[in-house]
Each structure stands twice: as C-alpha cells, then as structure tokens.
Amino acid sequence: MTEVTSDEVKESLRAAVPTQTIGGTNIAAGIYECQRILAQYTGGDIKNTRILLHSDGEGTVDNSIEQIISEGVILDTVLFGQGGFLADRAGETGGQQYFASDERGGVGLLAFYESTALRTCEAENEDALLNNDLILIIAGELTYQGRVYFDVTIGLNTKMVFQYDARVEISISTNLQVTLSEDVISLTTIVTIEGQLEQFLDYTITKEDPDTEVSVILTVTSSPVPGIQPIVVNNRLNSNNIDFSASSELIGYMGVFQGYSPVLQLAVFTVLEDPSGSLTRIQYYDDGTGKDSVANDGIYTGFLPPHLIGGGSSGKFYGLSIDIQGEGLLPGLGVVGRRKKRCVGCNSLGNVTRSGSGGVIVIDNWVQLNDTTPPEKITDLTVLAVSEDNGKVTLAWTAPGEDLNMGRVSGYEFGVGAEVSIDAMINLASELILSDVSTFLVEAGSPLEMQVNAGAITPAMIGLPESANISTYYFRIRTYDSSNNYANWSNPVSASYVDPAVIAVLYGPTTTTTNQPTEITTKTSSLTIILICVGLGGFLALAVGLAMCLYSFNSKSKLKDRRSYRQASPHVTFYGSAYNNDHYYSMPQEPFSFQHDHRRGNHQVFNNAVYY
Structure with a gap:
C-alpha cells in the first residue's frame, strides 16, 4: 500500500492507473x-x-x-x-451500489462516496448529504451565486466540496469560521464551516476566464444538531431486478420522517439514469393519488410506467439518485384543500434539502413498449356555484396527469344527463362550455374550474323528448392522454334550481329571511294572551295539547310539501367519499342559505350556499 503524503505521490499514483482494459480482473x-x-x-x-x-x-x-x-x-x-x-x-x-455512466458519472459518484462515508449504524448520528448538484457556468458569465438551505435539524460543522474542470475561485458569506483547502491538481476546493448554520448559506463561484464554460460539481454535507431528532430518509423500490414486460413498472417508496412524525409537503424526486446517460426525473407524491396508498403518512410514492423506461437492448444497469427539497411540515390540526393542499396548524422544519444515491436496478430483455397507462380518474369533481339568474354552473376539480398523476393530459370529455348513470349521459355540447378547455391541459395537481351554461340545456340536447320536464342535470368528466388511453369517468355531480318558498315551508324561516308570514305572528300573539289568562294547571294542559296539534299539522304539511319538492324542485348533489349526502342549492332573486345535518337534526345559516 502506498500512503499519499504529497501531491507528487498522488500524481504518481494517478499515472499508474491503466487507461485501457486488458484481460480479466481477479476481484x-x-x-x-x-x-x-x-x-x-x-x-x-x-x-x-x-x-x-x-x-x-x-x-x-x-x-x-x-x-x-x-x-x-x-x-x-x-x-x-x-x-x-x-x-x-x-x-x-x-x-449499496451505484452505476456510473460516462456522461454523468462524476456527479453521482460524489454523492455515492459521501453516502458511503457518512453511513453509520445509528441514523441519528449520520451526517446528511444536503446537495449534490452539477452547476454549469456558461461562456460570457463571470460568476455564479448559489444558496444552500438548512432545516432546523441540521447545520452543524458543514463541509462543501467543489470539483471543477477549469480553475475557479470560491467565496462563502458567513460570520462563522471558514477554512478553504484547494487541490490544484485534482481541481477541487474543500470548504469547512465550524459552528451552527441556520436557514441558509450563500456562496459565489468566480471563473478566471469569463469566455470559457465551466462545470462545477458541488457536494454539501452537514452534521445533525444535538438534542433534535434528525430527518431520516428511507428509500426502497418494488424490485431491483426487472425482467421487462408490459407490466414492468418501476415503483419507488420514499419515507421521510422526524422520529415517528411524517414530514409533509416536500417535493421528492428520484432521477433514473439509463445506460446511455439519459435522465428521467420521477416525482414522488404523498397525497393518495397515483400509486400512493395513503395521503400524508410520510411515505412518498412514485412510479415509472414501462413505456417511459428508456435505454436499449444492450444495457441493463440503471442508476438512481435522490433529490428532496421544500419546506418540511410536521402534522398539525390537519391537511385541507384538494390535491395541492395546505397544512393547518403544522409546525415548520424549515427548508429541507437531501440528496443521495438511490442504488442500481437491473433490467433484462428491454424492449420499447407502447403507452397503455391512462390518466388518473378525477375523484374530486364538485359544484362551486350555480347562478340564480342565468343558470351558469361552476365545476371544479384537480387536474390528473398523462400517466395517472404524472405529466399533463391531452384532452377532456364532459358528460351530461338527466340521470346519474354513465349510460344515461351524452357528451356536453361545446357551445354550452363557457371556459377555454385548452387551459385545462396543465400539470397534474393543478386546481381547475369550468363554467357550464346549464340554463341553456334542452331535453333534446341530452337525448330526451322536448316535452320532458327536466330541471336536474348530472355531470361527469374524463380525460385521455396522447396515446388515446381514457381515464374512468369522474364522480358525478348534479345541479338545479330551488324555489325559496319551498325551503321556507320545509325548514322554516332563517335569519336571512325578513318577510315572515302574517298569520304566524297573529297566532303567536293569540297564544300569548290565552296563556296569560289561564292557571298553572290549565297552562300545562293547553301547552301540551297545542304542541301535539302543531306537530301533527307541521308533519303533514312538510310531508306534502316534501313530495311536491321532490317532484318540482331539483337540487345539486355532491357524490363521492368526501361529499356524501351534501346538497348545494341556488335560489333565484334573493336566496337564503342554511346548513342542516340529517343525523343531528340541526341547521346553520351561512352565505349563499346550503349544505345538509
């Protein structure tokens, strides 16, 4: 063994490395x-x-x-x-294992070396690999300014390693003690920062010649803060060995936890490098979509369908690397919203960044396959509003992807009918769609809204005779991708109008209704006079009798009016697991609104919408 004690010894060892392979290797x-x-x-x-x-x-x-x-x-x-x-x-x-391609081997190698060197038997004592980036400073640019982020669990005794293909100067912005060590032979600068860094650290790379193009590989590691549980990342795949076929999808799982608490709202990616050096960036989700089973459990899930696995018949080793970024949140009161959610009462860990090697997968018998993966079914279609004067209905949903929850779809189909069944629906006429459908072709996870001129829908438009008396219309949506793979139809929603007088009879006046029936006021005054004139025993008997009579009268009236309401007064219904038994009403002129819970028998007034 030769001990490296000087640059001369290092250079002699470098020269001794053969540049051509001859014969086999006695591993x-x-x-x-x-x-x-x-x-x-x-x-x-x-x-x-x-x-x-x-x-x-x-x-x-x-x-x-x-x-x-x-x-x-x-x-x-x-x-x-x-x-x-x-x-x-x-x-x-x-x-662990890593596959190094000729095109991008240097970046991944540094990450793998750091991962190997940092790994210990106890995760809480491991240094974290925060960044492993390839920085390209193009000709004409003299400097590059970058920033490294630190969450609350990390930032002690940080080390930055810069490797470059042309001489550069490194400067660091911090009040802590900084030591720079430059190796002019290997074109490497190592920066060590003693003490505790918080939130972020800025650095500047300056070229000697502004007219040249310089590539810089930056690797950043940092030690955990004592007394604070570290963020631990665990990565695994559904298989490291794939015998290629039409069902050969690659599914990855990334668990991100601080102790037993999941770290939420992160942007989690795996980068797949095929034998030719081409990169495929796979995003992982923790929102219950795509291949993710449970939302907000700290296990982010991503997948790559077989038609997107590139390479060629000659190669079989594929390298993986990990890239995590974003503000990390610990669970609080809950997570609300559609797919792009916000965390209520959550505790922030700061900007979390983590990198590393994701290992190697082996793919045998690779062939180029056709796309058979459809977009994801829309499951959160809702009615936001129904205009009381012109019958415009506003629908809302979350955009699905080209392949389940990845990418963007190529087109939409909108179904409408007088019944909830898919078989009873036909395509919604384009002239009834008041929104630009091309604006819906966006990245998966984007919130979308569309207006439909439901007031202009005629029975003939939905395949019924003109004489049909239809006032409730059901809607569904489905999407398709560039290979004409169609998603399943969405959950149904329905929209219609309600006469305010019907609601007043069924549930009584609300705080937003000011014109009360005169006879109710008269009866109440007469009853008050009678109660004053009778004794205590007569009062109790009379009160019980009147209560029974009024209950019987109101029950019959409500039953009669409810039957009329079902026949003549349609409604808006939200279907699906998140909206079971919810109804939306929009009334012409001066609508009032209330909330009624069938199970509890109570109601609550709020603005221009009724949920019960």
Missing part, C-alpha cells in the same frame, strides 16, 4: 487484500467495516463474497460497465 484477490488490511487496523474484528469496490463487474470472485458476508463486512460497489453481477452481491451484504 476475489482485491477483496481478500481488503479483508487483511481491515483486520490489521481493527485488531481482527472486521464486523460492520466497509469495502468500496470499483469494477466493470467482470472477473472472478470465488467465495470471497460469501466470506465477507460471514464476517459481517459490508460491500458497496460502483459499476463502470454493463457486464457482471456485482449489483446483486452488494445487496446481499447490506451494502
């Missing part, structure tokens, strides 16, 4: 030598030590892997070629 001999050195430094106990193996995967291993497994040694592997089998063997030892 087993290298592993056995590593075991010997580890035993020398640890006194013989090499359990939980780590070997980092770089190879193209081709060569002989004998029983070396089995031997290090039996001794508790962890093997991390970096693969530089498409042959071999070491990706599987690293997992057997509890290690």
